[in-house]
Amino acid sequence: MTQLNLQRVGLRYGDAAALIDASACFESGQLVALVGPNGAGKSTLLGVCAGLADPSDGIVCLDDAPIGSLKFAARARRISYLPPDGRSAWALKVHTIVALGRVPHLKPLRRLSARDEAAIKEALDRAGVSHLSDRRFDTLSSGERARVLIARSLSTQADVLLLDEPTAALDPKHQLAVMEILKAEADRGRLVIVAAHALELVARYADRVVVLQDGVIREDGPPATSLSEAVVRDVFGVTAPGGVVPTRLELL
């Protein structure tokens, strides 16, 4: 059982507050969606959870240990993070990219062990990209790239998966596929926190929706209450009569 606990976390960039007094406790087995308009603090919250940004106030704990107190590699073994900008500087092979998820597990100057290879194979399978293993990343479509990068974050076998807009710029089929992958990971007992804009998708897959507005957690609960008509109107400035309806699109 893993817990990621935020206690009154705040983060300022200069005078601008990106996150204000955020408290929440996330537990393994949950698929948590972070939603909110652009600039509401979703990426900041994920960064703080990943231990990549130090909060100005408050504290983030992973199972009672402040994240800042963990060694870099130890933290990286427990928390995997996928940034929104899904590019590779070099034309690497898919297998090489997915193998990067094993970096926190590798001993200095050692090569991939059989355990590492098994983890990579499992991650490729779960993300449905085994057939692309020998392809070069730059020859893939954006949907395939997104799945390969998710495989990279799965291969770490971390307890906590943090993903910043993994469904952005994807067609409906790939959006559903990505959410199915994440749901399966949550069902296996991982804690999955994903920032997303597609509200119908979130309403369908998430167990818990955290709504951010101007750096403040506005709502935190099941989709039906977090994405009610009133909240959506206030936060997003759009109208959704009767609240957001879970998407009825299905994978064939």
Next chain:
Amino acid sequence: MTHWKLNAGLALGLVGFIALALFAGDTRLEVDHFLGALSGDESLGPLVMRELRMPRVLLGVLVGAGLGASGAVLQGFFRNPLADPGVVGVSASAGLGAVVALYFGLSERFAFAVPVSAVFGAAIGVGLLLTLAGARASATTLILAGVAVGAVATALTGLLMNMAPNPWALSEIAYWLMGSLNDASWNEVRFASPLIVAGVALLFLTARGLDALSLGEETARSLGVEIGVLRILVIGGTAMAVGGGVAVSGAIGFVGLVVPHLLRPFVEHQPAALILPSALGGALLIVGADMATRLISGPGMPLYLGVLTALLGAPFFLWLVRATQRRAP
């Protein structure tokens, strides 16, 4: 060992070039001379072999390996195929450091002054570059920052040459800056080898971090890579590998640009796997190019190694600028 075939091939090629370079030249040498050199024979042939050819070739191997490895690591760190110790002004900074030591006569008081000063110059150069460009530099920012660093170093070097006390000091600095292994002796090897070997060793430690950086700085950090440590390794490694080389051979450009770029497809574009082949390939290129300059040079008209590599490398650089533009508009 990943890509061991490529590395073995390069190593074999390097050994072949070393053998060629040892025996080719104005003075024809035979295997007997080589054996004589090893056993301390004092006649002319073995003497030429031991006191001229051997240190020159060995120095070529060291300088080339340092430049090749630095190029591979700088490209990996900046995630940019245009990075090279020469292009981004590190060689010029090392040159400035060495010229300062020469100019103020520090080398007469302290034997290691020139190499140490060159390493300091190179370290200041890389440090300045990282500060100006930042680790997530785009191609444009990187090249501009490099040009700026190089311009400052060249300007200060020019100032020192401008105020040179006599024409001989001036021409000595000028010829030295053109880059060559003409003055190679065991003394130079003794100066440069500890620095270059230590520098290349530091560069090898960056391997895993460079791989992780392929997916960007945030991903690398989330994978537990300490960017600050990586940056120090890159600065220290390049400064020692390039500074040590520049101190004994002057600025030899474009090796660190061309070699990693040509070898990258053979290691499936993986930055970590590129360091060793680039070191071997850089050594091979310098030994070969230096042998070419020796054979081309006529009496009284020496062709400088740095001039040759620039003549070959600059058009390649132009082509590379075009190619990267087309790939990422």
